[in-house]
Amino acid sequence: MVKRALVTGVTGQDGSYLAELLLAKGYEVHGVVRRASTFNTSRVDHLYVDPHEEDARFFLHYGDLTDGTRLATLLSKLHPDEVYNLGAQSHVRVSFDEPEHTGDATGMGTIRLLEAIRQVGLDCRYYQASSSEMFGATPPPQDESTPFYPRSPYGAAKVYAYWVTRNYREAYGMHATNGILFNHESPRRGETFVTRKVTRAVARIQAGLDDHVYLGNLDAVRDWGYAPEYVEGMWRMLQQDEPDDYVLATGVPCSVRDWVSTAFDHVGLDWEKYVRFDERYLRPTEVDALIGDAGKAERAVGWKTEVTPDQLVRIMVDADVKALEHEGRPWIDAVSLPSWPSAHLAS
Ligand code: NAP
Numbered sequence: 431m432v433k434r435a436l437v438t439g440v441t442g443q444d445g446s447y448l449a450e451l452l453l454a455k456g457y458e459v460h461g462v463v464r465r466a467s468t469f470n471t472s473r474v475d476h477l478y479v480d481p482h483e484e485d486a487r488f489f490l491h492y493g494d495l496t497d498g499t500r501l502a503t504l505l506s507k508l509h510p511d512e513v514y515n516l517g518a519q520s521h522v523r524v525s526f527d528e529p530e531h532t533g534d535a536t537g538m539g540t541i542r543l544l545e546a547i548r549q550v551g552l553d554c555r556y557y558q559a560s561s562s563e564m565f566g567a568t569p570p571p572q573d574e575s576t577p578f579y580p581r582s583p584y585g586a587a588k589v590y591a592y593w594v595t596r597n598y599r600e601a602y603g604m605h606a607t608n609g610i611l612f613n614h615e616s617p618r619r620g621e622t623f624v625t626r627k628v629t630r631a632v633a634r635i636q637a638g639l640d641d642h643v644y645l646g647n648l649d650a651v652r653d654w655g656y657a658p659e660y661v662e663g664m665w666r667m668l669q670q671d672e673p674d675d676y677v678l679a680t681g682v683p684c685s686v687r688d689w690v691s692t693a694f695d696h697v698g699l700d701w702e703k704y705v706r707f708d709e710r711y712l713r714p715t716e717v718d719a720l721i722g723d724a725g726k727a728e729r730a731v732g733w734k735t736e737v738t739p740d741q742l743v744r745i746m747v748d749a750d751v752k753a754l755e756h757e758g759r760p761w762i763d764a765v766s767l768p769s770w771p772s773a774h775l776a777s
């Protein structure tokens with residue numbers, strides 16, 4: 431039997447890598463896409479196969495985590511074996527500007543999806559994209575038993591989503607698992623997260639297209655891993671007989687300043703000549719340090735990272751340098767791209 435997965439947030443960084451992984455494992459993959467006035471599927475365009483083809487295994491459907499009825503309709507139509515809830519307003523700084531929307535999509539969206547699964551009576555496995563941002567002000571190292579102390583509307587919404595996932599597991603016996611993932615990055619990372627903002631700036635400065643980049647707090651410490659390894663961890667978690675909660679992290683601390691300096695060094699530039707400060711990128715409350723302990727995931731699901739932060743910086747700078755030659759599509763080889771007619775969004 432071919433397994434069927436439903437992925438919210440399929441157009442995001444993680445959703446695109448997860449869709450690739452599941453397709454490679456033989457799954458039929460259904461992704462939920464928000465309706466937008468412009469195309470928003472660039473991260474998954476390369477997976478496109480005309481749905482009329484017999485071998486098509488990747489399908490997109492309009493839907494939104496703010497629309498519970500639509501989620502229930504999709505679930506009752508598709509009957510997935512596994513549901514991965516990766517959709518979220520995922521930007522911490524933006525969550526201070528749009529706290530209500532963040533609570534709605536990131537927090538309430540989770541219970542809408544869980545409740546839709548329950549109402550439809552679906553017997554599926556559920557993955558919740560929980561976040562190290564939930565640990566917030568609690569000092570590192572952080573693991574599954576570390577108390578949460580969120581420092582942003584985003585972090586608070588993720589704490590709510592974490593607890594309703596656990597509650598549906600305990601109350602209704604659902605196979606519902608939280609992956610508490612520390613920061614993970616890639617050439618597909620959104621351009622306004624600090625890692626990608628920096629690697630993209632390095633490529634543009636080196637090419638003579640920009641003179642400088644504005645950043646906020648350089649003292650924050652993060653635990654940056656490589657996103658393709660993390661989606662493998664998500665899948666492994668759902669293959670366990672029993673649902674549980676797991677941290678995924680490298681355990682290696684790296685400050686924003688170190689990331690910046692390594693990225694500029696990689697192309698032979700002195701970062702201090704190009705980086706300027708803008709307070710607009712500060713947060714009203716900052717998370718100073720996130721450094722994870724993924725020992726439980728290593729022991730229980732056999733997951734471990736291999737890519738170090740230094741290697742990750744180089745992967746991302748090289749991809750952004752190459753992207754300038756290929757019009758902003760660093761993750762796709764320079765082959766002709768299939769077109770993605772919006773009509774193929776099943777509706
Ligand atoms: P991302 O690139 O920002 O992708 C977020 C996805 O959610 C996009 O596909 C976005 O659609 C979709 N989305 C936003 N609002 C939605 C809504 N109302 N209804 C349905 N979908 C919606 O995030 P990511 O880095 O891939 O992260 C995936 C998940 O893991 C997120 O839940 C994030 O909070 C969480 N997480 C990420 C990290 C990390 O370091 N990357 C760490 C811990 C947890 P559009 O493309 O249309 O915007």
Ligand code: G4F
Nearest residue numbers: 520522561562563612613622623624625645646647650711
């Ligand atoms: O790249 P960031 O925006 O990521 P942040 O806030 O750690 O959140 C990411 O990781 C979470 C996991 O812990 C996810 F749940 C969340 O969805 C997201 O993927 O910022 C990292 C650090 C912060 O301390 C920030 O203050 O970089 C600092 N920073 C300094 N200058 C900046 C900038 N961040 C951004 N985005 N832009 C700057 O110019």
